[in-house]
Amino acid sequence: MTVATAHAAPPKPSTWTRVRGWVGNPWGRPRFLVGFTWLYMAWSIIPALIAIQFSFNSGRSRTIWSGFSTRWYWGDVDSVWSDADLHHALIQSIKLAVLDVAIATPLGVLLALGLARWRGRGAGVSNFIMLFPLVTPEIVMGVSLLLVFTHVFTFIQPSTTAQVLGHVTFSISYVVVVVRGRLFSIGRQYEEAAADLGASPAVALYRVLLPLLMPAIVASIAIVFALSIDDFVISYWLSCGAGCDTVPIQIYAATRAAPLPSTNAIATILSALTLASIIIGYLGYRFFTRHERAGGGLVGDMAAFDV
């Protein structure tokens, strides 16, 4: 009953149409965007890769490659391991970062809780002031903190303590922003449910709110650690001298004097630590939100940070 109809073969598309379709086919993969993204990634990562490569140089040059070696990490008298200044700077950086995380995270969580729950006069202003450290140029903050410590709170002289206080001052805002975002997205319903079921405010905080805030707390820890270990300006202004030098300060000083691949080595260690803190943060976030996900990949997860 069916009559087969002979269709004329469609005309062959021109080369231009095929190329055009390969790059920008709306039903296919976004090849142009993917290509552009890779280009940017290469651009931003290549300098770091070169710096890392030269940290393994067997020669004393930071520009001429003469073979692979780990002498700038340990072994050589000028290696990170043996050079007391570099060694000390690395320990100082890690010390500051750990103290910063340990102080800024709990304080930031409490501040976020307070600010998110505070309604009425002053709430708007304090929420706004909380964002100040994010927009204030770091150098301004560094200088003013130095003034405060040398003229007002004179019992705190430029020192490790001053550096930690400086780091906490600016990193606390990041904690507040991240945690408050999560607080707003989870709302008050779980706290009310907990109270309804007989949990006192303290128990509700510990049993319900903190577990739900865990992803934001882990994210904050990663951010604060990365910020602190990266910081140059504040650490520099509040430094007590050689004893308080952090890795960025050492690198800065070394680059101005006679740079050796050991500065590359210490920069590499620093990058590895920062990267590790971010990966640990991300894995922690994945772990603590494993019940809330209904699939969704990395990008979807990051969107849940809600900053």
Place this chain on the structure above:
Amino acid sequence: MAGEVTLVDLVKKFGDLAAVDGINLEMPSGEFFSMLGPSGCGKTTTLRMIAGFEQPTEGRILLDGDDMAYTPPHKRNVNTVFQSYALFPHLNVADNVAFGLKRQKVGKREIRERVAETLELVQLTGFERRKPAQMSGGQQQRVALARALVLKPAVLLLDEPLGALDAKLRKALQLELKALQQQVGITFIYVTHDQEEALTMSDRIAVMADGRVEQVAPPREVYEEPSTVFVADFLGVSNLMDAEAVGGANICRLRLGDFELDATRGKTDARGSVRVTIRPERVHLEPQDSTGQNRIPGMVQRLVYLGNSVQVIVHLAVGNTIQALVQNVGTEIPWKQGTAVQAHLPADALRVLEDTGAALAPLDENAVPA
């Protein structure tokens, strides 16, 4: 038996706005009591005050005679089923249900037994290890119920618990919820904007508007004998007509344009400008030449076939349009568009309403409760 809630002159103000404006209600123990009204009528705020999430501006909340207006929520013997369920996402079903028991320091074995018992009650045995995110809306709703019921509260508060479910599931759960309430025998205070839901399940309904109670009565009475304009309007097609009450006490004499009608229902001692109502199924359409009391001539404007009945929209000579429902008994109805008829509005079906001034819901919202 415990579980009697009394609200005395309850007021809640947010700034200058009175969300709840002087409510007096008595909900005896074991009753399925609904608060029905449009959004913004104060029903949820009232429920939240009973739960303890809001503090009353004025008034008292008595549970079995004790004022608990200043008792924090975690010390009240009432539990809530939230509209959004608010199940703890980091805990599995068993731990969600056990949460309240753990706060009461109940022993481990008893916790296990009571959780199992309650999950059986809501037909969720076997779901103990599931996380809320792995369950359907209907199942989550049951977990929320179990989590509250396991504590054996004196009163269970339900804030539109079926609002997020689809129509078919909602119907099924309405019946289940009612059966469950009769089984456990505790007071249910149920908040909804869905009149059908309230009529199906409740022992008594408080219809609310603008932070005030318009009428408290059993479903049948609220539907058949609305006392105020708002209640009549909110509970479906109401054929509201403006009239002038001119006399009578037990029988109210009404003047509508050039016609005089008698009404024996409602506020029959009212005088002056009033509103009257009649249920569409009580309007009798008669041939043009029929005579007698309480009849107004009109013309059929439109017929709407509804299956088991036909809705006839009649434009009355006094200027109003009213609806009449004619039961479908298998014979064709004699009216067509443009037919002149007499609308018989029996005196015992005409109801004189009290106007509390509450703003009526706009038409579309009335048709499809959002």
